Amino acid sequence: MEGIIIALFVCLVLALVAKYLTIPAIPFYIIAGVVLGHAGLGIVASDQISSFFSDMGLIFLLFFVGLGLKVDKISENQSEVLTSGMIDLNVNMIIGFVAAYLLGFSLVEALIVAAAFYSSSTAMTVTSLIENRKLMMRESETIIWLMVFEDLVLIIVLAILSAGNENLLLFAGEILFGLALIYALAHYGKEFLISILDRDDELPIIFTFVAVVATAAFALELGVPDTLMVIALGAAFATTDPDAFEQHARPFKDVFMVIFFVFFGITINLSGNISVGVIAIICLLAIASKLISGVLTGIALYGSAKSGLEIWTNTIGRGEFSIALAVLYGSPPVAATIAVMVIVTSLVGSFVAKYYGSLSRGFGRRSRHHGPPHRVHAVH
Amino acid sequence: MSPMALRSLNLPGVGTKYEFETDKGDTVAIFFTKTGTIQMYTLQKGCHTPSAAEMTPVEARRLGNILTGAIIEADQESVEIAFSALADLRITIHSYIIPRAIAGKTIEDLRIRAKTGTTVIAISRNDKNIINPPPSFVFETGDAVLVIGESDQLRLFEREIMVD
Structure with missing residues (x-):
């Protein structure tokens, strides 16, 4: 138990520093974990309590993913979302997979590395757009919907990975049963849910916590992956009052996620049979492949490579989902690779996003006449 | 257009x-x-x-x-609202602090509406708000009151009531 307190205290201090410097805190949590844990000083080790809290962190993260999926409000610009989503998916999945496989990972490991490699951090992207005052850019909408697309792909990846070697038909049947139950409860209990959420005592927050935790426990009992069921619960609740649920679940998510990140770092083993070279190549490719997919998307949607650079600068950082994949399915070398990739890309991403504006203005001035075509009124 | x-x-x-x-x-x-x-x-x-x-x-x-268009006057505690649909009716809401001189009196005693044409619409006392106070409401020193009226009427309120 003292371990968690030490780790949380270190994270609190680091979070203060990160917020002060306006850079994402996630890489610092992981670094803190690596330094405190197995690969570093060995002060803190994971135990039953910490892994329970880490599980909670993951479950609440996925619940939030579900809350964000409102099926009825998929963008008006479906073809644009699909184009950018497919470019992003293909370019990054293929580069990630081929690179990981060629660098010596097994097929399944390479798939996990590729999925982690593909998935940009939604949290970091959104924060970057808001903090760098980029929301008005036409590319912002593309980027935001790209994150939704990535979340949907992630759910499919989770389903595939969790199916493993089970009887697919039986597995699908169990999942459908779970889904049907959750949706029926949310649909027929809608009035009840809203009446609970409208109260201003402690009931809404207790209810939210119990609903999420009980769903996870129920899923394990039923033999279906709790990850998928919790996402489904979020999606089902999103049909009632997603903002209220976000508000009540946020404190749990915020605290448990910190424990999740720091203990991910603590369990990392850097001394295994994994070479620094392999990790370095993956990190460089992770930055480069988002550049390729970003520029291709920019050209496809706006006929402008510069738009693509904007997309790139805001989607470099990998984060929570990459780590979730590493925790759920990663072997020690995969987890170590993903850990370093998240740290490197999130730090590089936040600096590029912050300073790209001033860089591109200098660049734009020099090359205005032979640069990519701008919109008609896009003249200073 | x-x-x-x-x-x-x-x-x-x-x-x-x-x-x-x-x-x-x-x-x-x-x-x-x-x-x-x-x-x-x-x-x-x-x-x-x-x-x-x-x-x-x-x-x-x-x-x-x-x-x-709710013009905030230099005095932060006054807001003037112009209603274009009502022939440019300009209504001002002003806040005042009740002085010791009128503490202990009611709205009725002071004959606020009869004398000035303004209406007391709210009172804030010890961080609690009282909306639409009855004529029998008794002022205490330090009450913050919101008064609504045209600017001339409010000037009258300041002259006739606040110094009573």
């Missing part, structure tokens, strides 16, 4: 966006972000780099008051 088209849009994970183009071709975009802040962007016609301002909800409301 057709009325401006206001586009509102829900951006998952970010918040709500409102955007419209003015008659002159400038663009204004407002984002209510999930972090609780409000960002306003303005893009001048012909430019492609918008300028942005980030506001707290209180600051945004203040801006909104200015834009809707």
